[in-house]
Each structure stands twice: as structure tokens, then as C-alpha cells.
Amino acid sequence: xxxxxxxxxxxxxxxxxxxxxxxxxxxxxxxxxxxxxxxxxxxxxxxxxxxxxxxxxxxxxxxxxxxxxxxxxxxxxxxxxxxxxxxxxxxxxxxxxxxxxxxxxxxxxxxxxxxxxxxxxxxxxxxxxxxxxxxxxxxxxxxxxxxxxxxxx
Numbered sequence: 415x416x417x418x419x420x421x422x423x424x425x426x427x428x429x430x431x432x433x434x435x436x437x438x439x440x441x442x443x444x445x446x447x448x449x450x451x452x453x454x455x456x457x458x459x460x461x462x463x464x465x466x467x468x469x470x471x472x473x474x475x476x477x478x479x480x481x482x483x484x485x486x487x488x489x490x491x492x493x494x495x496x497x498x499x500x501x502x503x504x505x506x507x508x509x510x511x512x513x514x515x516x517x518x519x520x521x522x523x524x525x526x527x528x529x530x531x532x533x534x535x536x537x538x539x540x541x542x543x544x545x546x547x548x549x550x551x552x553x554x555x556x557x558x559x560x561x562x563x564x565x566x567x
Contacts, residue, residue, distance in 0.1 A: 424519065424521050424526060424527075425521070428520040428521060428522075429443065429517060429518060429519050429520055430517075430518050430520065431479055431515060431516070431517055432515050432516045432517075432518055433491075433495075433513050433514075433534075434513050434514060434515065436491060438481070438488050438491065438492075439481070439482075439488065440479050440480060440481040441480050441481055441482055441553065442478075442479070442480035443477065443478070443479055443480075444477070444478045445474075445475040445477040445478050446477075446517060446529055446563065447474055447563065448529075448563060448564060448565060449472045449473065449474055449562070449563070450472070450474075450475075451468045451470065451471060451472055451473070452468075452469040453466045453467070453468065454466070454467050454469050472562075474560060474561075474562055476537060476558060476559050476560075477517070477531060477534065477557070477558040477560060477563070478556070478557050478558075479556045479558065480553055480554070480555050480556075481553065481556075482551055482552070482553055482554075483541065483542075483552045483553060483554050489554075492536075492539070492554065492556060495511065495513065495536055496536050496556075498511045499511045499536055500536075508535070509535040509559070510535075511535060511536075512533045512534060512535050512561075513535075514530070514531065514532050514533065514534070515530070515531055515534060516528050516529060516530045516531065516566075517529040517531070525567075527565065527567060528565070528567045529563055529564070529565050529566070530563070530564055530566045531558070531560045531562065531563045532560060532561045532562050532563075533561035533562070534559065534561075535558065535559055535560075536556055536557070536558060537557040537558065537559045538555075538556070538557040539554060539555070539556050539557075540554070540555050541553065541554050541555075542554075
């Protein structure tokens with residue numbers, strides 16, 4: 415039997431989102447960014463050399479989660495979270511309603527990577543356009559701001 419001389423890469427399908435222990439099936443996740451910082455140019459007095467140094471401020475991209483709206487308990491899960499934050503009466507808690515969670519990468523049904531995120535709150539929730547004669551799926555897109563994301567396994 416031939417021996418592989420390379421390690422096969424993971425595929426981008428097979429994943430789920432876990433929020434406060436609830437595992438939620440989703441169709442897409444973007445914004446898996448472990449952090450970034452701006453570069454500051456620091457001239458070296460009288461020299462043509464310019465050094466680049468880190469600003470020291472770490473920023474993270476928002477996590478964007480796309481999911482099918484299907485009448486499951488997960489529809490209510492995200493509706494309730496959003497409802498705790500934003501109410502038409504004006505009695506809102508906004509970004510104080512935060513949750514911890516993880517994006518879990520599965521390969522052949524087994525967890526191979528976990529990206530933990532902390533202090534997430536729902537920045538926006540929007541739905542697919544409705545169109546007569548269309549055969550597209552009805553989807554919800556949630557944008558989550560958070561305090562940090564790290565690869566923990």
C-alpha cells in the first residue's frame with residue numbers, strides 16, 4: 415500500500431457554532447480572525463530608516479453567522495438573544511447581553527479545531543429577501559461583535 419507523503423488539509427465544510435453550551439447548526443461563518451494590530455511608522459531621528467512598530471491595540475473582526483430559518487428551536491434561541499438586547503419599547507440592554515461561545519471545526523464528524531470567542535453580542539440580525547417564484551432558502555445572518563477570539567485546540 416502506498417504511503418502518503420503529505421498531510422491532507424481539512425475541508426471548509428463540517429462545523430457548528432456553540433453559544434453558552436448550545437450547539438447550533440449553521441451554514442456559514444466568516445470573521446475567524448485571531449486579532450490584528452495597526453503598524454506605526456517610527457522614524458529614526460536624522461536617519462533615512464523608518465521602523466515599524468505595533469500600536470499595541472488589538473482588534474478583532476466581527477463574526478458573521480449564516481443559518482437556515484427552519485422552525486427549529488434554534489430560531490427561538492437566536493430570537494430570544496436578540497430580543498433581550500433590542501426591544502421596540504426602548505427598554506434595551508444592547509451590548510450588555512453578552513455570550514461566550516466557540517466555532518467548532520469538524521472533520522469526519524470529529525472535532526479537530528475550536529475557536530473560542532468571548533463577550534459576544536448581536537450587532538445585527540437580518541433575513542433573506544422574499545421573492546415570489548424563487549426556490550432559495552430563507553436564511554438569517556447574524557453579526558456578532560466580541561471581545562476576542564482564540565484558537566484553543
